[in-house]
Amino acid sequence: MNNESCLQWFCRVAFWEGVSTVILFGIAMPLKYLADMPAAVTYVGWVHGLLFMLYVGFLALAAVKLGWAFKRVAIFFVASLVPLAPFFVERSLRREAAAA
Template sequence: MKKLFKIIAYLEGISYLCLFFNMFVIKNMNLVLYKQILFPLGMAHGLLFVLYVVMAIFLAIELKWSLKKALLILVASILPFGTFYSEKNWVEQMK
C-alpha cells in the first residue's frame, strides 16, 4: 500500500505543478491552450488529490501514525512540492 501511495503522491504533485504552470505561465501568455487543457488537468488533479487524501488516511490507520504526522502529510498535499517532501521524508522512513 505504501508503494501505491508513493506513486499517487508523485502524480498528485506533478499534476499540481502542471496546474500552476497552466495558470501562471500559459494563461499569461494569452494562449488558447489554457482553456483547452484547464478542465482535463483540473479533473486529473482533483481525482489524484482525493486519492492522496484517502490513501493517507488509510495508511495513517494501518501504520498507526500519530495525529501530528498524519495532519502534516495531509497539509503537505496543499503545498507546491509538499507531496514530494512528505513522501520522501516522512512516509519513506516509516516501517
C-alpha cells in the same frame, strides 16, 4: 492490502499528485491566462483533483493501517495543499520504508 503495499501506493500517489500540481500551476494555468486556452486547466485540473482525492484516501488508509499519530497525518494533509510539498512527503516515506 498489506502495510508495505499501502505505503508504496501512498508514495506513488504523493509523487504524481505533486507532478500534477506542477503541471497545473506551471503549464496549464499560464496556457489558460496567457494563451487563452482554458481547456488546459479543465483537463489537468480534473486529473489533479482525482489525484488529490486519491492522496487523501491513501493518507487515511495508511494512517489507520500503520497507526500514524494525528500530528503526522495533519502535516501530510497540509502538505497536499502546498505546491511541491507532496514530493517531500514521498521522499521521506521512501527513506522510512528503506530503513525498515
